[in-house]
Amino acid sequence: xxxxxxxxxxxxxxxxxxxxxxxxxxxxxxxxxxxxxxxxxxxxxxxxxxxxxxxxxxxxxxxxxxxxxxxxxxxxxxxxxxxxxxxxxxxxxxxxxxxxxxxxxxxxxxxxxxxxxxxxxxxxxxxxxxxxxxxxxxxxxxxxxxxxxxxxxxxxxxxxxxx
Numbered sequence: 001x002x003x004x005x006x007x008x009x010x011x012x013x014x015x016x017x018x019x020x021x022x023x024x025x026x027x028x029x030x031x032x033x034x035x036x037x038x039x040x041x042x043x044x045x046x047x048x049x050x051x052x053x054x055x056x057x058x059x060x061x062x063x064x065x066x067x068x069x070x071x072x073x074x075x076x077x078x079x080x081x082x083x084x085x086x087x088x089x090x091x092x093x094x095x096x097x098x099x100x101x102x103x104x105x106x107x108x109x110x111x112x113x114x115x116x117x118x119x120x121x122x123x124x125x126x127x128x129x130x131x132x133x134x135x136x137x138x139x140x141x142x143x144x145x146x147x148x149x150x151x152x153x154x155x156x157x158x159x160x161x162x163x
Contacts, residue, residue, distance in 0.1 A: 009054050014039065016160040018047055019056070023157040026060040063156060071101065071119035074148040075126060077134065078112035082141040089113075091138040099133050112144065 011019075017037045021028060034044035051057045066072055081088060089107070096105055096116065104117040116134075120126040126147075134140065 009056060011056070011160075013162075015047060015051065015056075016162070018044070018051065019160055020157070022048070022057065066119055070121050073120040073122065073126060074151070075118045075120060076146040076148070077116045077118065078108075078144040078146075079114040079116060079134075079140055080111075080142040080144075081113040081139045083139070084113075085139075088139040092140070095137050096134075099129070101129055101133075 014037050018033065021033055021036050030045050030048070031041050033048070034041040037044060039047070048057070079092075081092065092114070093105065096102055096114075099118075101118045101120055102116060103119055104115075106115045107113065108115050118126075118129065120129055130143075130145070134143065
């Protein structure tokens with residue numbers, strides 16, 4: 001259930017094709033994009049600008065090769081907080097996003113309060129992160145760690161369903 005009161009924008013087939021192309025290559029020239037979606041360059045640019053303005057296109061990023069940068073390990077941590085307190089959660093959230101190795105943080109329902117995805121170098125690096133950073137965060141009383149052996153599937157693209 002979404003808490004965002006904004007209605008889902010109407011996207012036609014061309015909008016979906018534009019989004020698919022840009023998710024594969026955000027640096028694609030507008031002329032190439034227009035050709036792929038069978039639009040004039042000016043019509044294509046207008047559509048892209050509209051998609052940006054309404055927030056469907058959130059931002060453009062470069063995806064880094066983590067293994068090439070020495071951060072091939074992936075850990076998922078279930079974090080249990082000492083109490084359910086908005087102030088404590090805010091303190092924790094402000095602190096955890098300052099850890100450079102943290103890739104994602106989600107407030108969750110269930111036995112744990114947060115799930116955190118982290119990148120790390122090796123076992124010694126993870127141990128340092130765990131004891132020096134994570135266990136010193138405000139309110140953390142317990143964790144459950146899952147280390148990824150290998151990624152079976154990962155994508156940054158939001159696949160578009162056809163209506």
